Amino acid sequence: MASSLSLVLVLVLATSFFCVGCLAQLEQVGTRGIHPQQLQRHPLRFREKCRYRRIDTLEPSRRVEAEAGITEIWDENEEQFVCAGAAAVRHVIRPRGLFLPAFTNGSGLQGVVIPGCPETYESGEGSGSRFRGESGRGEGRDRHQKVRNVREGDVLALPAGVTHWIYNRGQSDLVLVSLIFTSNEANQLDNSVRQFFLAGNSQQRQQQQPAGGQQESFGNLLSGFGANILADSFNVDPGLAQRLRGEVDNRGHIVEVRDELQIVAPHYEGGEEMEREWERERETEGRRGWSNGLEETICTLRLRENIDDPKRADFYNPRGGRIATLNSFKLPILRHLQLSAERGILYSDAITAPHYYSNSHGVIYSLRGRARVQIVSDSGEAVFDGELREGQLVVVPQTFAVLKKAGSEGFEWICFRTNDLAMVSPLAGRLSVIRGLPEDVLANAYDMSREESRMIKYGREEVAVFSPGLRD
Amino acid sequence: MASSLSLVLVLVLATSFFCVGCLAQLEQVGTRGIHPQQLQRHPLRFREKCRYRRIDTLEPSRRVEAEAGITEIWDENEEQFVCAGAAAVRHVIRPRGLFLPAFTNGSGLQGVVIPGCPETYESGEGSGSRFRGESGRGEGRDRHQKVRNVREGDVLALPAGVTHWIYNRGQSDLVLVSLIFTSNEANQLDNSVRQFFLAGNSQQRQQQQPAGGQQESFGNLLSGFGANILADSFNVDPGLAQRLRGEVDNRGHIVEVRDELQIVAPHYEGGEEMEREWERERETEGRRGWSNGLEETICTLRLRENIDDPKRADFYNPRGGRIATLNSFKLPILRHLQLSAERGILYSDAITAPHYYSNSHGVIYSLRGRARVQIVSDSGEAVFDGELREGQLVVVPQTFAVLKKAGSEGFEWICFRTNDLAMVSPLAGRLSVIRGLPEDVLANAYDMSREESRMIKYGREEVAVFSPGLRD
Amino acid sequence: MASSLSLVLVLVLATSFFCVGCLAQLEQVGTRGIHPQQLQRHPLRFREKCRYRRIDTLEPSRRVEAEAGITEIWDENEEQFVCAGAAAVRHVIRPRGLFLPAFTNGSGLQGVVIPGCPETYESGEGSGSRFRGESGRGEGRDRHQKVRNVREGDVLALPAGVTHWIYNRGQSDLVLVSLIFTSNEANQLDNSVRQFFLAGNSQQRQQQQPAGGQQESFGNLLSGFGANILADSFNVDPGLAQRLRGEVDNRGHIVEVRDELQIVAPHYEGGEEMEREWERERETEGRRGWSNGLEETICTLRLRENIDDPKRADFYNPRGGRIATLNSFKLPILRHLQLSAERGILYSDAITAPHYYSNSHGVIYSLRGRARVQIVSDSGEAVFDGELREGQLVVVPQTFAVLKKAGSEGFEWICFRTNDLAMVSPLAGRLSVIRGLPEDVLANAYDMSREESRMIKYGREEVAVFSPGLRD
Structure with a gap:
C-alpha cells in the first residue's frame, strides 16, 4: 500500500543541531537559535548598484547530471538574482532517485511543482534521538528523525544549515523548483549559494568532464577530512571511512536506490490518518493567527504546506482565476526563512491588478501556459515587457510595478517573495492605492474632471484578479 | 474659516497595502508587516570604506522645477550620505501647490520647517474603504483615506513604499526638509533613493531640457504600462487611460490646483477640536511609554508629531537654550522607520555638551542662525571645524564626537538620527562619561592631580545645553 | 589586603548613555536602546566575494607600545576577518598599568586568558550618579560607576560605544584577547574597527615614529576639540583643558599608575563576599533561563562570566577533555553583542567531533599546546589542514566543517562565535547529523551495506569531545 500511495520522502534533519551549553533547553534553542532577532547581518559584497534598466526572463544556465536525476541552476551572477539576494535551482529526480543528504547556507523555499501524477502520500515519522533504553550498533530497529511526504503543490521550507534528503517513491519524475535566499539574516557568508553534501564524490566526476565543458558536480564535505x-x-x-569520503563513487548527487528504501519509523504505515492529523494541526495553528516561534522546536516544526487546493485560494474570481498565498501566518517557520510564496492561476486573457510589492522582491516562475508581463521602474519606463513561458523565471524588484495578462491558454505561476509577510499594493481595483486618494487629488493630479476621476476610482470592483475585457 | 486656518494637507495612503491571504488580519498585518523583525536585509553595495577624513557642510546640488514648486536634492553620492545610508531633499511647495501622489523605497522623516506664517491648522479625516453600503462610480460623496494637516515644527513619518501627497493650503511657500533612510531594513533595493510617482510625465519635460543641462524630472509609474x-x-x-500615463502633461511633480481642493471627509470642518483630540490621543500614548506596535494599524497610525513647542523640550536651560527629541517612545511608527529626530535652539554663544551618538548617525540641518561645529574622529582629529549656516546640512558619523557653539544671533537646528532610540553620550556635564570615571582614573589618565580631576568632573552641573562663559 | 587579593579592575561606563527625551525611562532605554530589534543595518562594503579557498593561522601583524603595556593587532584586512566581519587584538598590560578609557564601534568579547598567577579578586562597586545630596566639586568622596574585577577565565562583554578602562592590580602581566565584531547590528559605520580613547596623545608619539616604521598610536577624542x-x-x-587634550603626554594608551589606584566605592573592601554575591546573582539568572532584556539596565548588566571552572563544562569526557560555552542564556548581554564563546581543553591525542557551525563563524584562539586542525569547504576540499599553535588564531567560516586533534601535550583554546546562540551540528557521535539519517539512506548514499551503515551511525557514543584511538 505504501508504495502506491507515496511518492516522495523528505527528511529535514534538525535535532542534530544543538547549542552547546544548553542541552536541557534544546526545545527552546531549536527555534530561538534561528530567530531573526538573534541573527547577525552577513557581509554583503557587491561591486555596483542595481540598475534594473532591463529585466529579462531567465532559464537555467548550468546542469549537473547524476545517476538518477539532474539539477539545473540559474546563473546566480545575473543582476536580477544578485540584487534580490536570491538564487534558483530546479531538481529533476527520477523514480527511485535519492537526492543525497545536504544543506545550504541560505534559507530555501521549494515548490513541488510538476510531479508526474496526482497521488496521495503518507507521512512517516521517527524521532530517533528521543528513544531511550536502546543503544549500541547493530540494533534491528533503526532510529532517525522525522520523515515527511510531499505532493504536488507543496511548498517546503528549508532553513539554512539544516540537512535534508529527498527520495522519489513514485513512478514518474519529481520536479522541485527552489528559491535559495542568501540575504537571509542567518547567512553570514557572502551571497554565493553553497551546497554542502554529506556524501557523493566530486573528484571522480570532475575527471570525466570534457575539456572546456560546463559539466559540474557537487563536493562531499567528508571527503575533505583525512581518512x-x-x-x-x-x-x-x-576502509569504511574511505567509503564516507566517496572516493570510488561516481553516481553523483542523486543516486538510484537499489531496493525500495526501508524507513523504519513508528507511523510509517499511518498513511492518510497521519495526513489528516497534519491537517488538524495546521488548522489549529491557523486559528491562533501566528505563533511566537517558541512553542515549536525546529525538530517538530511544520516545514510543508500545500497551496494547490482551489478551496484555499485567497482571491478567487470565477471570470479571472485565483491566487493563494503562503506566508508566516500560515506556516510559522517562514518567519525565520524570511520568505513567502504565491500560487496563481489566470484564465484565458485574464489580468492581475497592476501592483507593487512594497517590502519584498518577487521571483515569478511560470508553471504552465504563458503570460504577457510588464514591469515598470521608478523612472516610469517598462524595464520588462514580454512573454513569460513555462519553465522561465523573472524577478520583480521591490516597489517596481508589475502586471500580468494571461495568453489564450491561461497561465499558472508560483511567485517566491523575499519577505515572510510580503505586502502587495494594487494600483487598480477595490483595494487599490488609487481608491484611497480623494477625487479632487486625482482630478488635479491627472488633469481631468471630477467625473473622470470617479471613473478611474470606481471602474473596477474586483480585487487582485481581473476578468478580461469587462468594459466591452 | 477653513482656508484661514489650514495650510497643508498630507495624505499618507495606507489601507492600500494588503498582505494577500490574510485580509481578515489586515489590522495586524498593517503594522506587523513592516516590523523590523520581519524584514530582510537589503543588498548594500559600496565600493570603498568610509574614511570620514574630512566632512563638509552640504547644500542641495540639483533642483527639479515644477508648475507649483521646486524640489532640491542633496547629492546622494556624497560620502557622508553614502556612509550614513541616507539621503536628503527639500521641497518648496507654493500656495495651491499639490505634490503628486508618490512613494519611495526608503523610510522618510520630514520636518515641516519654514512655513511662511504661524497659523493654526485643522485635521481632516476620512477612511474610505471602511464605508459600507455605497459602491459604484459617480457617487456624490467621495471616499478616501485619512488626511492629516501639518504645521510648522511637525515631523512627518513616511514609511517606505507608502503613497503620500501634500497640498499647500496656505498663503505662502511651504518648505519641507526630508531625510530618506535607504538603510532601513524595509528597503531590499540598493541605497539609491527611488521616488515613484503615480502621476505626472517625465517624457514631455525631458524634451524641454537644455542640452547638457542639469534639469531633471520624475517619472510616472503608470506611464510604463501600455495604454x-x-x-x-x-x-x-x-483615452482616459492615456491621461493616467500623463503623456500631454507638462506641469511636473508639483501641480497648481485649479479650484480650492475639496476634501470630502467627515471631520473636515472639525478644526481645532480635532487638533485637541489629536493632542489627547498623543498624551495617552505618551503615558503608556511605548507601544508594542500591534495595537495600531498602519491605517490609523500617528505619523506626525510637533516638537516645536517649548513646553515639550527635554532639556531646557534658561541661559543656554533647549532641545526636544522625538523618538519611538513618543511616536511609535518610528520603530519601523528606525529614525528619530532632535529639534534644538541655542541662544547667543551657548554651547551643546560635547557628545557622541553611540548607536546612530546624525544629520544636522540648520534652520536659522549659524553655529560653529566641531566633529572629531577616532584618530583625535577634527574632521570638521567650521560654520553651519541656515539651509546647510552636515552628517555626524556614529561614535564621532561633536560640539556646537551658537553664533551671536543664536542657532536653531533639526537633527535626524538613524536609530529610533538614538543614544547620546555626553562627554561633559552632569550625566557625562567623564562624570562616571573614578577620580584616580582621571588623574592618571590625564596626568593631573586629584584636585584637578575633580574640577574636570564637577565643573559643569548643566546637562546637554550649556550656558556661555560660565566661568568668567 | 586589597592589593594581595585583586589584580584587575574593569570599569564599563554605562549610565553616561542616555536617550534624550526619555530620561525618566532611562532604565528601559539602557537596554532597549541597544536591542537588535531596534538597530539599523550598517553599510557593509566589500570589494569581492569571500572565496575561503585557503585559510591560514594568523598572528598579530602590528603592535602599539605604551608606557605600561602593548597592544597587538591582527590585520583586519585579512580575508578571514573581513569575511567574518570581525577583528582581533591582544592587550598585554603590565603591573600597575592602566588601559585608558576608550570605546569602539563594534561589540567586543574579551577573554582574560593568561594572567600570571591564580589569585582571588574582589569586586568594587559604586554608582555615582545615584547618590543624592552631594554635589559640587572638591568633595572628599568620589562618585563613579560600577567597577568590576576580572580573573583568569573570565569573558568580558564590551558593548559598542560603551566606555571602559582596565587596571592591572596584580604582580604579573595581564593578557587580554579581544574579538571585536564590527558586523554587529549596532555598528552603522563600515567594518573597520575604530577605537576611541578619551585620553592620551597621538601627535607626540607620532613624532617619535622612525621613518618608514610601523609603530602606531591611538588618538585622543578630546584632542580634536579646540582648547x-x-x-x-x-x-x-x-590650561587644564590642554591637559585633557594630552598635548604633552607621551605615555601612550596604557599608562603607569603612580600610586596605587584608589577607588572610592561602598563595597570596595567587600572582597570575597562580593564575589559570592555575584555568584548567587549569576545562579538566579541562570535558573530563569533567559531574560527578555528589559529587566536589566545597561548600568547594572552583568558583563562578565567565568568559563574556566571544570565544574561548568557543558561537555566532559574523562578520556578526552571538556568544552564549556558561554551564550546569551548564561550572560544575557550577549544577545545585544550577538557573540558567544567556547572554552575547550583536549587531552593528549583526543579529538573533537567533526562539526559545522550552522549560524555563525568561529574564531579559534589557541591558549596552550597545539592541535592539528582541518577545515573543509562546500567543494569538499580541506581549505586548512595544519597545526594551530599557542597564540595563533584561525577563522572557521559558517557551515564549513572543522575537526581538531590535540598534539601529545594537549590543547586549550577559546573560540569566539558571531552569534549569541551559536548552533553546532556534529557530523559524528551520539547527537550527530549522521545519527539522524535512516540506515537505508546512509547505505544508499555511501554505497554500503546496512550493517556498515550501522557501524557508521553507532560507532561513537560520545558527544563533542572524543577519546583518542578508541577502536584500537
Missing part, C-alpha cells in the same frame, strides 16, 4: 582522522571520528576502520 | 492594458486594468476607455 | 571651547565645555581654565 585516518575520519576513521577515528566515527570509530570505524579506515 | 490598452491600463484601460483594461482600470476598466476605462483608452 | 578654548573645551575649557568652556568643562568650565575649567584653558
Whole structure:
C-alpha cells in the first residue's frame, strides 16, 4: 500500500543541531537559535548598484547530471538574482532517485511543482534521538528523525544549515523548483549559494568532464577530512571511512536506490490518518493567527504546506482565476526563512491588478501556459515587457510595478517573495492605492474632471484578479 | 474659516497595502508587516570604506522645477550620505501647490520647517474603504483615506513604499526638509533613493531640457504600462487611460490646483477640536511609554508629531537654550522607520555638551542662525571645524564626537538620527562619561592631580545645553 | 589586603548613555536602546566575494607600545576577518598599568586568558550618579560607576560605544584577547574597527615614529576639540583643558599608575563576599533561563562570566577533555553583542567531533599546546589542514566543517562565535547529523551495506569531545 500511495520522502534533519551549553533547553534553542532577532547581518559584497534598466526572463544556465536525476541552476551572477539576494535551482529526480543528504547556507523555499501524477502520500515519522533504553550498533530497529511526504503543490521550507534528503517513491519524475535566499539574516557568508553534501564524490566526476565543458558536480564535505582522522571520528576502520569520503563513487548527487528504501519509523504505515492529523494541526495553528516561534522546536516544526487546493485560494474570481498565498501566518517557520510564496492561476486573457510589492522582491516562475508581463521602474519606463513561458523565471524588484495578462491558454505561476509577510499594493481595483486618494487629488493630479476621476476610482470592483475585457 | 486656518494637507495612503491571504488580519498585518523583525536585509553595495577624513557642510546640488514648486536634492553620492545610508531633499511647495501622489523605497522623516506664517491648522479625516453600503462610480460623496494637516515644527513619518501627497493650503511657500533612510531594513533595493510617482510625465519635460543641462524630472509609474492594458486594468476607455500615463502633461511633480481642493471627509470642518483630540490621543500614548506596535494599524497610525513647542523640550536651560527629541517612545511608527529626530535652539554663544551618538548617525540641518561645529574622529582629529549656516546640512558619523557653539544671533537646528532610540553620550556635564570615571582614573589618565580631576568632573552641573562663559 | 587579593579592575561606563527625551525611562532605554530589534543595518562594503579557498593561522601583524603595556593587532584586512566581519587584538598590560578609557564601534568579547598567577579578586562597586545630596566639586568622596574585577577565565562583554578602562592590580602581566565584531547590528559605520580613547596623545608619539616604521598610536577624542571651547565645555581654565587634550603626554594608551589606584566605592573592601554575591546573582539568572532584556539596565548588566571552572563544562569526557560555552542564556548581554564563546581543553591525542557551525563563524584562539586542525569547504576540499599553535588564531567560516586533534601535550583554546546562540551540528557521535539519517539512506548514499551503515551511525557514543584511538 505504501508504495502506491507515496511518492516522495523528505527528511529535514534538525535535532542534530544543538547549542552547546544548553542541552536541557534544546526545545527552546531549536527555534530561538534561528530567530531573526538573534541573527547577525552577513557581509554583503557587491561591486555596483542595481540598475534594473532591463529585466529579462531567465532559464537555467548550468546542469549537473547524476545517476538518477539532474539539477539545473540559474546563473546566480545575473543582476536580477544578485540584487534580490536570491538564487534558483530546479531538481529533476527520477523514480527511485535519492537526492543525497545536504544543506545550504541560505534559507530555501521549494515548490513541488510538476510531479508526474496526482497521488496521495503518507507521512512517516521517527524521532530517533528521543528513544531511550536502546543503544549500541547493530540494533534491528533503526532510529532517525522525522520523515515527511510531499505532493504536488507543496511548498517546503528549508532553513539554512539544516540537512535534508529527498527520495522519489513514485513512478514518474519529481520536479522541485527552489528559491535559495542568501540575504537571509542567518547567512553570514557572502551571497554565493553553497551546497554542502554529506556524501557523493566530486573528484571522480570532475575527471570525466570534457575539456572546456560546463559539466559540474557537487563536493562531499567528508571527503575533505583525512581518512585516518575520519576513521577515528566515527570509530570505524579506515576502509569504511574511505567509503564516507566517496572516493570510488561516481553516481553523483542523486543516486538510484537499489531496493525500495526501508524507513523504519513508528507511523510509517499511518498513511492518510497521519495526513489528516497534519491537517488538524495546521488548522489549529491557523486559528491562533501566528505563533511566537517558541512553542515549536525546529525538530517538530511544520516545514510543508500545500497551496494547490482551489478551496484555499485567497482571491478567487470565477471570470479571472485565483491566487493563494503562503506566508508566516500560515506556516510559522517562514518567519525565520524570511520568505513567502504565491500560487496563481489566470484564465484565458485574464489580468492581475497592476501592483507593487512594497517590502519584498518577487521571483515569478511560470508553471504552465504563458503570460504577457510588464514591469515598470521608478523612472516610469517598462524595464520588462514580454512573454513569460513555462519553465522561465523573472524577478520583480521591490516597489517596481508589475502586471500580468494571461495568453489564450491561461497561465499558472508560483511567485517566491523575499519577505515572510510580503505586502502587495494594487494600483487598480477595490483595494487599490488609487481608491484611497480623494477625487479632487486625482482630478488635479491627472488633469481631468471630477467625473473622470470617479471613473478611474470606481471602474473596477474586483480585487487582485481581473476578468478580461469587462468594459466591452 | 477653513482656508484661514489650514495650510497643508498630507495624505499618507495606507489601507492600500494588503498582505494577500490574510485580509481578515489586515489590522495586524498593517503594522506587523513592516516590523523590523520581519524584514530582510537589503543588498548594500559600496565600493570603498568610509574614511570620514574630512566632512563638509552640504547644500542641495540639483533642483527639479515644477508648475507649483521646486524640489532640491542633496547629492546622494556624497560620502557622508553614502556612509550614513541616507539621503536628503527639500521641497518648496507654493500656495495651491499639490505634490503628486508618490512613494519611495526608503523610510522618510520630514520636518515641516519654514512655513511662511504661524497659523493654526485643522485635521481632516476620512477612511474610505471602511464605508459600507455605497459602491459604484459617480457617487456624490467621495471616499478616501485619512488626511492629516501639518504645521510648522511637525515631523512627518513616511514609511517606505507608502503613497503620500501634500497640498499647500496656505498663503505662502511651504518648505519641507526630508531625510530618506535607504538603510532601513524595509528597503531590499540598493541605497539609491527611488521616488515613484503615480502621476505626472517625465517624457514631455525631458524634451524641454537644455542640452547638457542639469534639469531633471520624475517619472510616472503608470506611464510604463501600455495604454490598452491600463484601460483594461482600470476598466476605462483608452483615452482616459492615456491621461493616467500623463503623456500631454507638462506641469511636473508639483501641480497648481485649479479650484480650492475639496476634501470630502467627515471631520473636515472639525478644526481645532480635532487638533485637541489629536493632542489627547498623543498624551495617552505618551503615558503608556511605548507601544508594542500591534495595537495600531498602519491605517490609523500617528505619523506626525510637533516638537516645536517649548513646553515639550527635554532639556531646557534658561541661559543656554533647549532641545526636544522625538523618538519611538513618543511616536511609535518610528520603530519601523528606525529614525528619530532632535529639534534644538541655542541662544547667543551657548554651547551643546560635547557628545557622541553611540548607536546612530546624525544629520544636522540648520534652520536659522549659524553655529560653529566641531566633529572629531577616532584618530583625535577634527574632521570638521567650521560654520553651519541656515539651509546647510552636515552628517555626524556614529561614535564621532561633536560640539556646537551658537553664533551671536543664536542657532536653531533639526537633527535626524538613524536609530529610533538614538543614544547620546555626553562627554561633559552632569550625566557625562567623564562624570562616571573614578577620580584616580582621571588623574592618571590625564596626568593631573586629584584636585584637578575633580574640577574636570564637577565643573559643569548643566546637562546637554550649556550656558556661555560660565566661568568668567 | 586589597592589593594581595585583586589584580584587575574593569570599569564599563554605562549610565553616561542616555536617550534624550526619555530620561525618566532611562532604565528601559539602557537596554532597549541597544536591542537588535531596534538597530539599523550598517553599510557593509566589500570589494569581492569571500572565496575561503585557503585559510591560514594568523598572528598579530602590528603592535602599539605604551608606557605600561602593548597592544597587538591582527590585520583586519585579512580575508578571514573581513569575511567574518570581525577583528582581533591582544592587550598585554603590565603591573600597575592602566588601559585608558576608550570605546569602539563594534561589540567586543574579551577573554582574560593568561594572567600570571591564580589569585582571588574582589569586586568594587559604586554608582555615582545615584547618590543624592552631594554635589559640587572638591568633595572628599568620589562618585563613579560600577567597577568590576576580572580573573583568569573570565569573558568580558564590551558593548559598542560603551566606555571602559582596565587596571592591572596584580604582580604579573595581564593578557587580554579581544574579538571585536564590527558586523554587529549596532555598528552603522563600515567594518573597520575604530577605537576611541578619551585620553592620551597621538601627535607626540607620532613624532617619535622612525621613518618608514610601523609603530602606531591611538588618538585622543578630546584632542580634536579646540582648547578654548573645551575649557568652556568643562568650565575649567584653558590650561587644564590642554591637559585633557594630552598635548604633552607621551605615555601612550596604557599608562603607569603612580600610586596605587584608589577607588572610592561602598563595597570596595567587600572582597570575597562580593564575589559570592555575584555568584548567587549569576545562579538566579541562570535558573530563569533567559531574560527578555528589559529587566536589566545597561548600568547594572552583568558583563562578565567565568568559563574556566571544570565544574561548568557543558561537555566532559574523562578520556578526552571538556568544552564549556558561554551564550546569551548564561550572560544575557550577549544577545545585544550577538557573540558567544567556547572554552575547550583536549587531552593528549583526543579529538573533537567533526562539526559545522550552522549560524555563525568561529574564531579559534589557541591558549596552550597545539592541535592539528582541518577545515573543509562546500567543494569538499580541506581549505586548512595544519597545526594551530599557542597564540595563533584561525577563522572557521559558517557551515564549513572543522575537526581538531590535540598534539601529545594537549590543547586549550577559546573560540569566539558571531552569534549569541551559536548552533553546532556534529557530523559524528551520539547527537550527530549522521545519527539522524535512516540506515537505508546512509547505505544508499555511501554505497554500503546496512550493517556498515550501522557501524557508521553507532560507532561513537560520545558527544563533542572524543577519546583518542578508541577502536584500537
